[in-house]
Amino acid sequence: MSFPSSVRLVEVGPRDGLQNEPEPIDTATKLALIDRLGLAGIRHIEAASFVSPKWVPQMADHREVMNGLERREGITYSALTPNLKGLEAALECGAEEVAVFGAASETFSQKNINCSVAESLERFAPVLERAKQANVRVRGYVSCVLGCPYEGEIAPDKVAKVSKALFEMGCYEISLGDTIGTGTPLKAKRMLEAVAKEIPMAKLAAHFHDTYGQALANLYAVLEEGIAVIDSSVAGLGGCPYAKGASGNVASEDVVYLINGLGIKSGIDLDALAATGHWITQTIGRPNRSKVGVALSKK
Template identity: 60%
Template sequence: MLPDSVRIVEVGARDGLQNLPTPVSPEIRAQLVDLLSQSGLRHIETGSFVSPKSVPQMAESDQVFQTIYRQDNVVYAALTPNLRGMEDALKAGANEAAVFASASEGFSQKNINCSIAESLKRFEPVMELAKQHNIPVRGYVSCIISCPYDGETTPQQVAEVTKALYQMGCYEVSLGDTVGTGTPLRVKKVLEACNRNVPMEHLAAHYHNTYGQALANIYASLEEGLAVVDSAVAGLGGCPYAPGASGNVATEDVLYLMEGLNIKTGIQMDKLLKAATFICKQLGIRSRSSTGLALKPHSSG
């Protein structure tokens, strides 16, 4: 039984831009967020409060939050890896925070220089501060299928980290196929393992499209009862572990799938394409969205 409606979490302005070789100005990032909010998207990752030395593409995220035209019914989320990041996000006016952990020890060490257990410990003061300010926190788990350093990830590993984030207070945990090696059967096994401890309504899908499997994996997840999907306009982002490979699944392609299944999203395709056209022109790239190219073949630079 497929869900009647799906909430699409737009990650293009954060996850989609953070791997670019050249940072995008805060002004352009703010314009992208505004165009996305005008399309009917109600949950937009707007910035990341990490060290600018580590992720220069997300520097000056406070300016993005200060520049956007805020709509009352839109969640403007910020990635907050530590207490300092949470403090900065609160000052900037983020109305949701996000923390991230890995299901793989190797990825955790390479990505944030600590073990999974240590990373979870770091989130405790973040969760406490968020609670004091009534800010909801979303959790991310990376490498749910495989890791570029450790190889295959077991569903049990994913379930343990997912449970820890949920019990810590994350209202929702987004399951990230970071390398994009997932296939429908493997994704279902991960969801089944996670669902033993976390209700399906508190889980989300964040599937990369490296091997072209993201939409198939999303459909398989819908069959399991999942109803929240992360995606990036124009398929922004890349997989740094597979040179030349695509990263995030395109929001336009997810929307086309949902429309074909008569699943409500509240998003207007024409306005979403406007946002895609804008950012592709700014970046001088061609959209990675098959739907975007089919519906507007001359608009993507």
């Protein structure tokens, strides 16, 4: 296999990166972050999550965020919508793309969205149908593809089964998430091989966390297999509330540095992205987990 000529980064920092912050982050800061990311060349930004404030209080201002965006041409601003109620609210705010969130682990599904994997897929059916009516694209997430905090190892065929179900329901792209960051390059390749038997590689994305410091190595492995879409979070912000000890997504700055070094195009200004990571971590008082970002900020 050879590397793709270009990679599309899906920036999840404004949603996945900020959703677990314990102290409220004002809407203006979130909007400034999204705009800075767009100016740095990011063309796909997950901006908000239309979930109950009871469960994710940090995302309670989802309407204000989506309505307050300075929408720039050529940028997709998406939102997580786990159910029909969330989708309707997102549509009212002009969302042009939404996402649903499933799991390859039964236990994680119960802990995360309070239902079985099969029940979660049933819940998504009306969301996909309504989105299609509204001409809004739906992206599908599958979590725990390389391990579960409750079940341990997850068989690749389980990942393939859930991914195929979401794809056949109408999700245009399936993002494969190493939620607890325990995957290794060979495991990542094996998992991807199983999923790619059911879904075209061009319809798959990698969403890897860096808990064990393996995210970049895992991304290199799946890039070799043909993955050309990568989810990442500026400054490595984020984590998972249902996966104890899981650190954030792989840092966007580190991913861009990697693919630049491989001669892969992204259209992203690394210096501007690093400056954005430095700014947001300083603003919210969090450590910058991007090694590249920290290095560039010291120049």
